[in-house]
Amino acid sequence: MADPLSPADQTRIRELVSVFARIGEERMKDLGLYNPALQVEAVGFRQWQGWLAGILVTPWFMNFMLLPGPDTENLAGVEPGSRRRIDLPKGQVVFVVGEVEEVGPYLSHSIHSPMGQFSDHAGASTTAWAAVGPYFQEPGEEPQSGCGFGWGVNKGP
């Protein structure tokens, strides 16, 4: 069961969405790799061993992301592009260190990019919601009842 996110964590996720929405508007919108049918959406975020973990869908990528917390590795000052191997319940996943203004450093693992295969946002969103749960399950384990915190498309901002 995914614990409900604290208000502070929810604020972080909302900020994650708004920062990437802004990056989309300011820097990505005119690129050939931007799929204008899609939006920025945070999918299934939850606390996992101190990380804030979930999937971020944008018009240019879908990544599984880990945002650091006080009890995780402090990624400050780490070169973007560095790699980390993290043992998730699903198995070991290789992450790349990324960093954006306001959000700070984070770990990301590419699921899709570019996003040309999705004709509408619903398709991308459904794929992400279906993909997020299994990262926190042992192979063969029953799906959990909680599905984590989402933000971006149907709830505002």
Added chain:
Amino acid sequence: MYDDTEISREIANRFNLDRRDFLKFCAAMAATMGLPKGADAQIAQAMTAKERPSVIWLHFQECTGCTESMLRAEHPTIEKLILEIISLDYHETLFAAAGHQVEAAREAAMKKNWGKYVLVIEGAIPVKDNGIYCKVGGKTALQLTKECAEGAAAVIAIGSCASWGGMPSTPPNPTGSTGVPEILVGKPVVTIPGCPPNPYNFLSTVVHFLTFGALPAVDDKGRPKFAYSRLIHENCERRAHFDAGRFALEFGDEGHRKGYCLYKLGCKGPETYANCPAILFNDVGSGSWPVGTGHPCIGCTEKGIGFAKPIHALAELQNQRPPVGYPRVVEEQGAGASIGAIATVAAVGGLAIGAGAKLVGNLGKSEDGQDSGKQG
């Protein structure tokens, strides 16, 4: 179960290797290709088998870069492995003999191993004007290809030229350069495109054939899925900058120096399928691939992109097919046997950024160099 002592002796005699390193290599190879448990023993057995498969290696319209990159690999054992596990009965670059003598050797080897030999073709085949633009020993490339393929148990097209025409087929393609699959219609051909292709991808394919008597599973372009199922872009070390919208705008600018995404300089990573960023080249540590050194990917493994699209042209949001390979759940990790370097091929499954690198002490640099040690 195979006889271990026998294998040890074989390894010591032929490969000049420690048995432990050799078995590690086999395990890494198995992981690389995503093979089930136990496959490493099969690989060990196949590679030490007394009978080595005969290989006929033809060169047509090409620069010999494929052969060069394989034999000049920083890792000395690759060349040794290749030359020890196969019986190279015809290879124009490596043969000491010349002229009709070599052609006679080729014919003799084909006759002796009819139906069993592996045919490797390097270079494109010109078909215009009955193929007169490339001849070896008086025969056209077209004739030789058909002749040699007839008795071949498997055909491997190495390099972009042999895969679809590659550089010689660049428009206007004056000689009608064509790839092997188009010539040998109806015969399965595994293509290992790249300019040059990564030697590990070739070696893995050969090892797969040796072990199972069959070529590995391939995609719609004949490329082994273990190596060509993920976009360069998905494993790229500059990917974090792309996600954040940070791009180099011209060569030598601030963004370029900081390692930003090369998309705006024409990088074809988002439309090119290959494992370059995961397995790198020449075992020299991090950054040893085009994007790592600051040059945009030119899409050399992708028909219709490499040698067709200008280097500065931007990658497009095509309606990509869903990936052939999804991220592997558990990435294999090995310990650092130097020979394991070869096994970096491992990364194959796709996703495994640096997973391959982990297999090898030598290559481990590529991860350590990027400051990833702690959780690694």
